[in-house]
Every structure is written in C-alpha cells, then in structure tokens.
Amino acid sequence: MTDETLLIEQLQNVQTKEKAFREIIKLYKERLYWHIRKIVISHDDADDVLQNTFIKIFKNIDKFNQDSKLYSWMYRIATNESITFINKRAKQRNLDITDYQQELASNLTTDNFFNGDEIQLILQKAIATLPQKQQLVFNMKYFDELKYEEISEILETSVGALKASYFHAVKKIENYIKTKTN
Amino acid sequence: MEEKIKNSELYLNSVLGEKSNFSAPKDYFNNIENRFFISLAEQNIPNKDGFSTPNSYFDSLENSILSKVKSKEKTIKVISLKQRFYKIIPAAIAASIALFISINYFTNKNTEINFDNLAQTDIENWFLESSSNITSEDIATFINVDDINVNDFAYTNIDDDDIEDYIIYNENTTLLNEIN
Structure with missing residues (x-):
C-alpha cells in the first residue's frame, strides 16, 4: 500500500481523519499556498482561499474516488477556489476580469508582502x-x-x-x- | 595498418549493420524548435515572483485551519431540505383534512338553507342552467297574475337591436306570425 493510499484510507476513517488531515495540511500547505497566491496575488486573499480550500478538502474527502492522485485533486480544488474568488471580486468591483487582474498587479507596489x-x-x-x-x-x-x-x-x-x-x-x-x- | 582497420570496419558493419540502433521519442524533432525558443525566452524572464508572507505564517497554519474546520462542522449542520420536506408531507395532509372537516362542521352546523339567504347570483345561475327544464306553466304557477299589470312593460326600455337579435335568434316562429 502506497503512502498516498494509506493517507486516503486514514482520511476516510472517522477515527483517524483528523490526524491524517493534519498531515495533509503539513505536506501541502506551502505548495497550495503559493499556487493560490499567484492567482489571487494578495497574501490576505491567498490565506482566505487556502483555508477555504482545506475546508473543502476536509468536507469532500469521503467523496474522493481516487480517479486522480490526491495532490492533483487538491490542486484542482485550490485552482477552482482561487478562480471563483477572483471572478467574484471582479464582479463586486464591476470590473472585467483582465482589468481586475491588472489592478491587482499594479497594487503590488504598495503591498507589504511583495518584495x-x-x-x-x-x-x-x-x-x-x-x-x-x-x-x-x-x-x-x-x-x-x-x-x-x-x-x-x-x-x-x-x-x-x-x-x-x-x-x-x-x-x-x-x-x-x-x-x-x- | 589501414588494411586492418578497413577489415575491422567491414566486419563490424556486417555484424551490427549501418544503423546506430538509437531511437528518439515520437515527435521529438517536430517540436525541437519550440523547445529551443521557449528556453531562450525563459532566460529573459525573472525566475522569482517576488511574493513573500508574514513571518512564521506557515508555522501555525495547521492549527488555524483545523480549528476553522471544527468550528464549521459545529455551526453548519446541513439538514437536507428534501428530507425535511418529505417529513412534513404526512403532517400537512393530516392538518389539511382536519381543517377541512372542522370548517365544514362548524360552518354548516347552525346554518339552515332557505330562499332568503341564497345569493341573487346563485339563483340566477341555477335558473339559467336549469331553464330548459322549466316550462312556462311552471313560471305561471309561481307568478301571481294579479301582481302584474300590462303597463309594467309599456315603458320598459328595450333597445331595438336587442329586439331584433331576439327575433333573429329565437326559433319560435309564432312571434313572426304574430307580427304579421
């Protein structure tokens, strides 16, 4: 049994779920964060989307049918969450998505977490x-x-x-x- | 010496053939230009994105995410609307039946039907729907001739058009005979 299969089994078991989920966060937090950050640009937004991504992973792990690798599935959730997030923000600002992303990039000059x-x-x-x-x-x-x-x-x-x-x-x-x- | 090399080459060719026996992946040569241009372009693109995070942001992430997951689990207990709807159906049916019976029981209990408390429109509707069964004799039975005077009709305002329509659409030929 591979590490991933074992982890999935633990995640789908109520008694081991929390421990395994902590392990998942530890393993993928940075990779998913940077993936999300490059889409949503600001740190605060990336933090929100990352948390929502992990909540979604936790809630839906029982439905994960192993058609793809676990990390691909998590990356897909992170991607969808990030895109939904920026589309929603653009809509709230009444801006076209390209204009909104240009604005995000321009705002980086005053961003404390852009070096x-x-x-x-x-x-x-x-x-x-x-x-x-x-x-x-x-x-x-x-x-x-x-x-x-x-x-x-x-x-x-x-x-x-x-x-x-x-x-x-x-x-x-x-x-x-x-x-x-x- | 040269003769010996020539002989050896001939020997190797005869054994191995002229091919090198190496192969390249399928379509390798089709996109080699693209790969070359990509790596050339990549050299002009910075290899760092410039983003950073607050100090020790990743250190406390497991705990903050897990506490959020737990609080969401506590606060959001999803109850299926469908299930709830199915549960309500028998109760709704029972309540409707009870309401129907009680309304009928209490409203009809003290009310006796007589001619006075019938609505005028109800009487008219009944008359129109049942008029084919009522003969002029039936009407004569109920209407007292003494109460009616010929002058009651003398000044009745009836349009000529209405009279014309009546004559046209009424099949009673005796009317025409009367005019003649």
Missing part, C-alpha cells in the same frame, strides 16, 4: 495580460516546476494543448518585458 524589483513587477503585469488558462499553465510550469503530465491531470487538459499554451504564454511575457524594459 519584487521592477522587473518582477513587470512580470506580474505581463502574466495578468494572459488568458486565464495560459496564466495557470505558465505559473505551474515556470514557478511550481510541475510536469506537463501533472498539470494535465490537474487542469484536465491534454499535454499537447498545455505545451501550446505554455509556448504562447512564454513568448507573450518575453515580448511584454522587452517592450517595457527597452
């Missing part, structure tokens, strides 16, 4: 110009260093389509940075 330099700020603005799927693929491949096969399982998209998305994302970001720095 990036000028070029890193430009990078965040460049990412904000990309379509949602390309943003996700770029962040997961470039920063999280996930394999295409892993991203494919999380986003339920073919490897070929992911490669094309990543290629376009990288080219667009490179062009954006070149335009802004020259």
